[in-house]
Amino acid sequence: MYIHELSMRSYRNYDQLSLTFDDKINVIIGENAQGKTNLMEAIYALAFTRSHRTPRDKELIQWDEEYAKIKGSIFKRNRRFPLEIIFSKKGKKAKLNHIEQKRLSDYIGALNVVMFAPEDLNLVKGSPQVRRRFIDMEIGQIQPRYIYHLGQFQKVLKQRNHLLKELQRKPSADRTMLQVLTDQLIEHAVTIVERRFKFLHLLRTWAVPIHEGISRQLESLEIAYDASVQVSEEMDLETIKINFEKKFQDIEAKEIERGTTLAGPHRDDLVFYVNGKDVQTFGSQGQQRTTALSLKLAEIELIHSEVGEYPILLLDDVLSELDDYRQSHLLHTIQGKVQTFVSTTSIDGIEHEALKEAEIFHVSAGTIEVQK
Numbered sequence: 001m002y003i004h005e006l007s008m009r010s011y012r013n014y015d016q017l018s019l020t021f022d023d024k025i026n027v028i029i030g031e032n033a034q035g036k037t038n039l040m041e042a043i044y045a046l047a048f049t050r051s052h053r054t055p056r057d058k059e060l061i062q063w064d065e066e067y068a069k070i071k072g073s074i075f076k077r078n079r080r081f082p083l084e085i086i087f088s089k090k091g092k093k094a095k096l097n098h099i100e101q102k103r104l105s106d107y108i109g110a111l112n113v114v115m116f117a118p119e120d121l122n123l124v125k126g127s128p129q130v131r132r133r134f135i136d137m138e139i140g141q142i143q144p145r146y147i148y149h150l151g152q153f154q155k156v157l158k159q160r161n162h163l164l165k166e167l168q169r170k171p172s173a174d175r176t177m178l179q180v181l182t183d184q185l186i187e188h189a190v191t192i193v194e195r196r197f198k199f200l201h202l203l204r205t206w207a208v209p210i211h212e213g214i215s216r217q218l219e220s221l222e223i224a225y226d227a228s229v230q231v232s233e234e235m236d237l238e239t240i241k242i243n244f245e246k247k248f249q250d251i252e253a254k255e256i257e258r259g260t261t262l263a264g265p266h267r268d269d270l271v272f273y274v275n276g277k278d279v280q281t282f283g284s285q286g287q288q289r290t291t292a293l294s295l296k297l298a299e300i301e302l303i304h305s306e307v308g309e310y311p312i313l314l315l316d317d318v319l320s321e322l323d324d325y326r327q328s329h330l331l332h333t334i335q336g337k338v339q340t341f342v343s344t345t346s347i348d349g350i351e352h353e354a355l356k357e358a359e360i361f362h363v364s365a366g367t368i369e370v371q372k
């Protein structure tokens with residue numbers, strides 16, 4: 001799939017903009033703070049209805065404006081369809097084929113995007129939250145129903161935490177309600193964990209051989225799910241559910257004492273091993289980067305295998321962070337099959353064969369010019 005046209009209004013530092021892209025490689029060049037990341041972010045937001053760098057939609061609206069609008073014309077399975085997203089101070093609206101989608105989960109997934117930004121190099125080193133977000137966003141775009149379960153889980157989690165705080169202060173508060181909320185929480189948690197297991201199985205299928213390739217057969221990658229409840233990928237749904245129930249019975253007193261939910265998918269993590277050693281603790285910076293790159297390349301192949309089309313790849317200021325070998329590996333893998341956006345302050349240092357045919361855009365203070 002690819003984006004043919006993109007237009008924006010009052011989005012970050014862009015007043016008004018309309019661009020046509022190459023279906024292969026587009027390079028966005030500009031000095032710092034001119035709007036490169038804002039453009040990448042807009043494409044990401046068109047796919048996910050949110051930014052990759054802030055949870056606050058209001059920040060996307062140009063200062064002193066009432067709303068921001070992004071429109072895209074997408075080609076998928078040889079058919080063209082429009083996407084539109086409007087962020088206003090009251091909320092957001094997402095339109096697919098000109099029709100507003102009541103649930104965002106009916107919209108997300110129409111456009112598949114993989115973003116690789118410098119902070120993704122932190123996927124291995126960063127906090128568990130970064131890895132949970134990675135896994136949740138990726139499952140969400142191939143299985144939009146997952147987003148619904150995640151939203152329901154968050155809702156119940158909030159109510160449950162609220163009640164646990166109340167019980168912490170006042171032990172006579174409603175215990176029956178706690179049981180009701182625990183049952184609801186478990187119902188969504190089991191679905192989330194089961195879908196994460198299935199996703200990890202697919203991710204491994206692609207990431208392990210890719211990592212072996214990038215490391216010239218020197219490293220073998222393993223990915224494990226570090227769960228806060230005794231569950232594993234071999235278990236059936238019923239066993240997972242029983243183990244959740246047991247866990248919450250065991251920790252009830254502790255949860256009331258702390259006033260918060262201490263187990264569940266919001267506390268889980270991913271662990272990456274290279275040659276049997278935990279990369280987060282023992283890996284070199286190079287190994288951590290290779291792992292992050294393998295995961296991103298695996299995502300591209302995984303989406304292709306699940307959706308039947310390659311996603312759009314956004315490489316925001318990240319090529320120059322990779323050494324020549326990893327850069328070549330990346331560009332070689334995507335060449336010709338993945339519409340890619342590369343942002344950079346300078347094209348020197350990334351003179352790869354793949355970029356020769358690229359469409360070049362120059363960004364300066366919220367305006368973009370195509371290089372003739």
Ligand SMILES: Nc1ncnc2c1ncn2[C@@H]1O[C@H](COP(=O)(O)OP(=O)(O)OP(=O)(O)O)[C@@H](O)[C@H]1O
Nearest residue numbers: 012013032033034035036037038059060061062063
């Ligand atoms: N809501 C907004 N309204 C108007 N301008 C904004 C808004 N949010 C951010 N900006 C401006 O956008 C610019 C930052 O653009 P962007 O993050 O795309 O930089 P960049 O070109 O990627 O630079 P770098 O190479 O430093 O990452 C800044 O000048 C910032 O002040």
